[in-house]
Amino acid sequence: MDQQTSARAPARIIDGKAFAASLRARIAGHVTALKAQGVTPGLAVVLVGEDPASEVYVRNKGVATAEAGMQGVEHKLPAETPEADLLALVARLNADPAVHGILVQLPLPAHMDADKVIDAIAPEKDVDGFHVQNVGRLATGMDAMVSCTPLGCLMMLREALGDLSGLEAVVVGRSNIVGKPMAQLLLRENCTVTLAHSRTRDLAEVCRRADILVAAVGRPRMVQGDWVKPGATVIDVGINRIPAPERGEGRVRLVGDVDFDSAAKVAGAITPVPGGVGPMTIACLLANTVIAASRQAGLAPPADLAY
Ligand code: GUN
16 A cells, blocks of 8 residues: 555556456356256377476466366476478377367467468367467457457456457557457447557556556556556456566566556556466366367357357
């Protein structure tokens, strides 16, 4: 709590961890119902190489899949695996009726063409929403698998604000994984959307007009409190590891793309890092897997997971 300056109440903290836990509990219920109809949702996660951060993500995905009652299968391939072998594995998973979702963890080793690999995944099993068919379907307003991180952000925004119609949204960062699909989702919610990036002129000024500000640039604490419109809802997608000598030699801590302390004095609501967007991403991966499994079994996806 700020004792010195603020006349405003501090921002409401959007608790992504609690929201993700309740979403995961609902998903587990859907998995039970699907199993009763003879369908066990199956997610195959493919990891190539030994990137430590990717290993942590993949392990977390495996735990979450099991907790939700789904069938999780991990495929770990050595870093020097030929691209053709990875493509052959993807083809096998495409043809396997027990596998409803396929996720190839990125980044891939430099000798592999990630676009080619993603393109090889059957679009209906592309629970990452990275395949051009899904990207195009989202952009044209058709049913699509949607990238998990922006989907999690959207769920939190709807929870915090209800109807988003007519709001000014500024997304900072134009990646294929977050920025671009986030902009598409907000447009579909009838927001007026600005997709800003590192070359945007007067970025602080552009951010200041946002009722909804989504930061997804990968630069620690770039968005400052004076970039935030009073009362705005701020979603921080960044997960940056910075040195934390106060915790001991060589220790690090996680910070977002938003300078939380200054932004929380101005915003109406804000996601923390950690405990904001991160937990929602995995919950949305599980949701996408349930949706994919339902569709592949010829069933309607659960209405509460529709987006
Ligand atoms: N690497 C970092 N984030 C992601 C993600 O959401 N999906 C995949 N496949 N790889 C990632």
